[in-house]
Amino acid sequence: MKSNFNPFTLEGKNFLITGAASGIGRATSIILSKLGAKLILADINQEGLVSTIKCCDSEAISLQIDLSDAASIKDKIFKAVSEFGKLHGIVHVAGKSYIAPLKSVTEEKCREVYSLNTYAAIELAKTFINRNVYAGERGSIVFISSVYGVVGSAANVAYAMSKSALHGITKSLAIELAGKNIRVNCVAPGFVKTNMMDSASSMFDSNYAETLNKLHPLGVGEPEDIAFSIAYLLSDAAKWVTGAILNVDGGFTAQ
Numbered sequence: 628m629k630s631n632f633n634p635f636t637l638e639g640k641n642f643l644i645t646g647a648a649s650g651i652g653r654a655t656s657i658i659l660s661k662l663g664a665k666l667i668l669a670d671i672n673q674e675g676l677v678s679t680i681k682c683c684d685s686e687a688i689s690l691q692i693d694l695s696d697a698a699s700i701k702d703k704i705f706k707a708v709s710e711f712g713k714l715h716g717i718v719h720v721a722g723k724s725y726i727a728p729l730k731s732v733t734e735e736k737c738r739e740v741y742s743l744n745t746y747a748a749i750e751l752a753k754t755f756i757n758r759n760v761y762a763g764e765r766g767s768i769v770f771i772s773s774v775y776g777v778v779g780s781a782a783n784v785a786y787a788m789s790k791s792a793l794h795g796i797t798k799s800l801a802i803e804l805a806g807k808n809i810r811v812n813c814v815a816p817g818f819v820k821t822n823m824m825d826s827a828s829s830m831f832d833s834n835y836a837e838t839l840n841k842l843h844p845l846g847v848g849e850p851e852d853i854a855f856s857i858a859y860l861l862s863d864a865a866k867w868v869t870g871a872i873l874n875v876d877g878g879f880t881a882q
């Protein structure tokens with residue numbers, strides 16, 4: 628007799644995914660929907676959200692939001708949740724890179740990167756723990772950092788600052804929220820084939836495809852590679868995992 632045993636299922640769970648209009652956020656939305664989750668898909672790009680929703684297998688709604696505007700996050704999520712239903716987790720995928728040598732780094736640019744990549748994560752977590760938002764059982768928050776939150780690279784201080792800060796936030800929140808039965812984890816991807824990877828290729832010489840492959844013993848990643856790790860961290864299969872920084876990088880940081 629076939630068993631229904633599946634600790635990785637996301638049936639009966641609702642999640643909010645940021646950055647859902649493209650790349651890793653879109654792949655995550657599609658994989659979570661195939662695992663049975665219902666989704667609020669958040670991004671600044673409404674057209675991209677509509678395209679993602681068309682690829683989803685379960686109920687999904689769009690939430691157009693500028694996550695750099697911290698003051699608007701709580702009210703917009705409260706409104707979406709009151710119409711959609713309470714959440715079992717939040718995934719903060721939206722982010723931007725900023726490649727610049729030290730001499731041209733400005734405070735304004737650092738703040739811009741920080742507000743989306745880092746402070747939005749704090750504001751999202753703060754919103755999630757509210758009793759009007761959190762469904763109250765086995766909550767899970769997942770942040771997306773980068774190998775450049777783990778190791779250094781030239782011309783990358785602002786992005787590295789924004790992503791390494793997520794590692795400290797993950798560990799502190801894991802302790803603070805354990806009593807509410809909310810787990811907090813972070814996935815640190817290597818280079819993944821998305822629009823962002825194309826724009827980051829300016830970090831390398833004209834042979835960048837070869838350089839990137841050398842950095843990753845398993846080759847560069849597909850958005851799905853990150854989506855699967857997020858799905859695991861959201862599922863009850865990860866019920867004893869919190870405060871973890873999961874390197875999903877084709878071996879980049881193993882070298």
Ligand SMILES: NC(=O)c1ccc[n+]([C@@H]2O[C@H](COP(=O)([O-])OP(=O)(O)OC[C@H]3O[C@@H](n4cnc5c(N)ncnc54)[C@H](O)[C@@H]3O)[C@@H](O)[C@H]2O)c1
Pocket residue numbers: 645646647648649650651652669670671672675692693694695720721722723724743771772773774815816817818819820821822823824
């Ligand atoms: N692609 C890679 O190689 C790579 C590697 C490591 C980490 N990451 C991280 O993965 C995450 C997703 O990146 P991706 O590669 O899918 O890039 P992407 O550019 O395809 O997706 C980023 C998404 O964020 C959204 N966004 C940008 N600014 C926003 C704002 N102010 N408010 C709301 N949404 C906004 C964009 O509209 C887009 O849909 C980022 O946090 C990135 O730092 C990517």
